[in-house]
Amino acid sequence: MFRLLKYSLLIIAQFAFAFPIVAQTPHATIKTEAEKLVTDNLGNAYLIDGATINKFDSIGVLQKSFSNKNFGAITSADATNALRIILFYKDFNRIITLDNTLSEVGEATALETIGFPLTALAAASHDNGLWIYDQTNFELVRLNRNLQIENRTGNLSQVLGIALQPNFIIEKDNRLFLNNPSTGIMIFDIFGTYSKTIPEKELKNFQVLDEHIIYYRKPELSEINITTLEKTVFDGIDPEALVVRIEKKAFFILKENELQIFNKK
Secondary structure: OOOOOOOHHHHHHHOOOOOOHHHOOOOEEEEOOOOEEEEOOOOOEEEEEOOEEEEEOOOOOEEEEEEOHHHOOOOEEEEEEOOEEEEEEHHHOEEEEEOOOOOEOOOOEEHHHHOOOOEEEEEEEHHHEEEEEEOOOOEEEEEOOOOOEEEEOOOHHHHHOOOOOOOEEEEEOOEEEEEEOOOEEEEEEOOOOEEEEEOOOOOOOOEEEOOEEEEEEOOEEEEEEOOOOOEEEEOOOOOOOOEEEEOOOEEEEEOOOEEEEEEOO
């Protein structure tokens, strides 16, 4: 049984599951070969399989699908804003923006045409902007809605004196989070000013929920308070889980051949 800690993982405040999840029956099970899963704050799940992204609601009903095979496989998807989904295709250096019906908004952005021929990461930013990590100059760059440079960090490898090979980026609640597996989670403000590093190493991705960073690393689900750095570790997750996500309306577990959805009671 999970320890019931105040606000830990936001489960008490917004989810109220009787744990462990592994002992419960999912409210919905979706057969899938997808290896990537993202979710939005409305409780929708987005399964990514190669060049295809499928959107399911919190009870497991397929809502929409999108596929563009011109740019290869989808490297990452950012559903932080449920009305504006950002797809990044690293191999072709392209970004596609989708609306909440997974319809394409405008044309694909060719990043090399605006001066960024080698982009490693991309994510949504406030006011319809974008964050990218420019691998050539080892810097974070914020593009506004017109794809003009609004903020940039300069060479972070030189500024911070560390080797950079980041693998994940997300903007949430007026902060920008950049994951560098060898050093931890780097936190910046929305202008790209460095704040601090949370020394949680070798992560692939994570969620930011209010003042907490949530991540799953077999066999545990962990929470770190961004301000105090207090860490809480929970077990009891299905040992076959590949990805675990928490949202207000549902809890998601992606396994090798299926997505399990546990709805809020």
